[in-house]
Amino acid sequence: MFALILRTGTVLAILGAFPNAAWAQQSEPTVSIVQQWLSSGHADAQSPSFRHWEGEQAIPGTCAMCHSGEGFRDYHGFDGSVAGSIEGLIAPGGVVDCATCHNDGAAAIERVEFPSGMNIDHPGSSATCLSCHQGRQSGGAVAAATGGIEDDTVDPGLGFINPHYAVAAATLFGSQVGGGYQYPGKSYMTRFQHVARFSTCTDCHDPHTLEVQTETCARCHGTESPRAIRTSEPDFDGDGDTATGIHTEIDGLKTMLLDAIEHYSIEVSGEQIAYVERYPYFMLAEGEEGAGSPYTAWTPRLLRASYNFAFVTGDPGAYAHNPHYALQLLYDSIVDLSAASGKQVEIGERPR
Template identity: 45%
Template sequence: MVFRVFWKVSLCLGLALGASLSISASAQNAPTNEEILEAWLSSPHADSTREAFRHWDTEGEIPGTCAVCHSSTGVSDYLAAPQTMPGLIDHPVPIGTTVECSACHNDGAKDLSEVLFPNGTTVSTPNSSAICSVCHQGRSSSGQVEASVADMDEDIVSAEIKFINIHYAAAASTQLGNTARGGYQYEGRSYVGPFAHVETLGTCVSCHNPHDTRVKLESCTTCHQGAADFRAIRTTPLDILGDGNTTAGIGVVISQLHDQLNAAIMTYSQEIGGGAIVYSGAAYPYFFNDLNADGIADPTETVFPNAYKSWTPRLLKAAYNYQFVSKDKGAFAHNAHYVIQLMIDSIESLSEVATVDATGFTRP
């Protein structure tokens, strides 16, 4: 299969910039078309070799369930019609495109100010963030997890339970917190809403370059002076882990808490669930039977026929939250308190019936 050659993209740049989103500085400081093209070519959106754009090569078309976020044709079609389903269209589209100029520079994107999320909520979104939120929202929500295990005993294995995947890079759902309810939210617990950064960093493109998607550390160090990397930035004085350390970067704290949740999931699966479980972020469907119970995702284990199927409702909820955090690598910046709440609540839930230590946490 042959992807569009890049000189055609260069041509569309000149046409699209006249109707561009409000994402650049004044005209005299705006990047040239050549600079924009070079930036885009270095981005994941332009990499036609990625699985995200090659998965349907054999079929010859991309189904409407995937086309909106995996092709320029799909997202253009989605934006040209009323949003009735989040990120879905009712027809397949041809293979052969990536996320090109036309995906974000079209009349539908220009006028987009509200975005429908998987939990059924339509959110008013700044113009320069709306088009990003169409795809970077995930494909599921708390309500879908709850509905899938309704009226089931929390700790009884059921063959009817299937793992629910948030999908990739659900940054917009993370940022919106309780508004989008992208993580599984436990009954009786409160969750933070949208994370409001400083006024000058209030949209996707105020942090991310819109064409190469990168974030420059200097955009953060004006306030977070001395930070050597993003994960080193601390956004709360609370001792989240109860270890006396209140200076470690919030990204480090989230990573450590994520590891604790993984350990809790493995303990519960062996003590209460249907057998040892292991996670691999690089292999679908992500959770597998840990055949030798060593806690390591071996290549022989991370194959589809060995997918973990011994789910209980309690285990599914915790595993869903583990995956939610796994798939948003920038969660520490998008809404740190929200993902910390999700993980602490998941660990505490597992500790109710398994040998899991949930003491010492300070929940934001």
Template identity: 50%
Template sequence: MDYLGADGSTPGEVNHPAAINAPIGCASCHTSAAHALDSVPFPSGVVVDGLSASATCSVCHQGRQSGDNVTSATEGMGEDTVSSDLAFLNVHYGVAAAVMHGSEVRGGFQYPGKTYAGRFAHVPSANTCVACHDAHSTEVETDGCVACHRGVEDIRDIRTRHLDFDGDGQISGGIHTEIVGLQEQLYAALQTYAAEVADAPIGYATGTFPYFFNDTNADGQISPDEAAFPNRYQNWTPRLLKAAYNYQVSKKDAGAYVHNPAYMLQLLYDSLESLSEQVDLGMSDLRRP
């Protein structure tokens, strides 16, 4: 309400503390200020216009970092030099809007010299948030999906691109499986690079901030005891941070296979390609969209 200016404050900023865990309620969307909202600034500073009913969704589901923040944090540093000035930059969670708009808002870290997919323009009947999600429960309504994508029982089985992006020799599954395949390879690559180049094994804990921790026993897993803030990973190099940031972007939009599969595949592939400059990853079977 404060951000929208619905409480009489200046719109577009939060200028007083809010209660912790204050829920999103009816008034968050059903106010004249929310109905009038059509443009939303993203963490990169890019303002997206013409969002209509998707504007209120995009205010929250855009993350709190962008690839620009990663660029600024690592500027002027040696790519493979551990720096105590670096810490993990967390994109936050529920970043569907940032992923959907792709390169236009630079939600992921976009490697220099690469081109990236922009906003994923679905068919007109499925081109807004509430065209697919129930506005109150956010549950996905799949009837519209299977009306066009016939013959699938699970929307994760849908694919319109038939290249083998993750190099496993299979193209029978949905594009979701290709994203998961590259995601798994990127996590393994992060672990290899951290151990061999940054000289400190790394692991990831899905639900515990700041997500990346020292794998103290080098078993490839992060135990509850290891997933503690004092044990947060601190041996960051710019190359490792960039790839880890993109890994987190992929983890924090479970619907990327619908929101913008090409953009997500590009981020994952390019992160792997960067790490492969220092560790042997075997990129020859992978494909970039």
């Protein structure tokens, strides 16, 4: 086994043990690659993503797969254990190290299962990325939680269902993996198909810094600003402006949906809701008794729309990963909530 240890100031960054010593000796990472990795979120040992369990004996198995390189290897059986579960105790403090991706076993991953229970077969070089960037919930879980309850009835048994963070893979594959809550009778985009040259995660993201390689966008789109890119002509958010990038359309619908959520909470649920960019995300608004505490006046209709808002918000790159899937989720949520609360909205064309 071979491990590369780099000292930066007073911090020891352990990149991980390579599974193949001969390969490691022939391909020892250069200092520049190490520096690139150290600049990424995958290497940030001080991030809450890796420090959350500080002081505890082990990271819970359901979390360890993505919040520790050691846990990832255990889950996929790279360490010789049974694949699909974590048998060992995964101590806090690890990061997504080199051996998480640079592992002979990574190429052998034949299937990645998503929270919906749907699978992506033969994921290829994107298998490691898809394993973690998929969230922890699905639209199916929302449907199950709200089934059998009247759409506009506040039910104390309901609570916010958090899709989790960085759900890029679930956005990318759209209805193929069912990450968002999809309204019955509506059609939803499957995987967003870019050109063949840009079909894997590392075709667009640097594999070590994780940054988007924006210079590649300019070759076809004439701009190095991905947010300025727009290949769809219709006006989706109804503001009459079709010259902006699709990112702006998504932002416009997100603003409209949050407004619809707040209006519905007042008119139907009876307690005003407020969104905050931290756990628990939806809280009682200022002026309400118990303001600042988790929101509890959930109806099935409000929960479905709020889940979709959080799902799209959970992927800041949705405009590039699968813009039409994001737009469809937002659009349908706005229409559904507004009709129930009597709110008049000026909205554009539904994405196809």
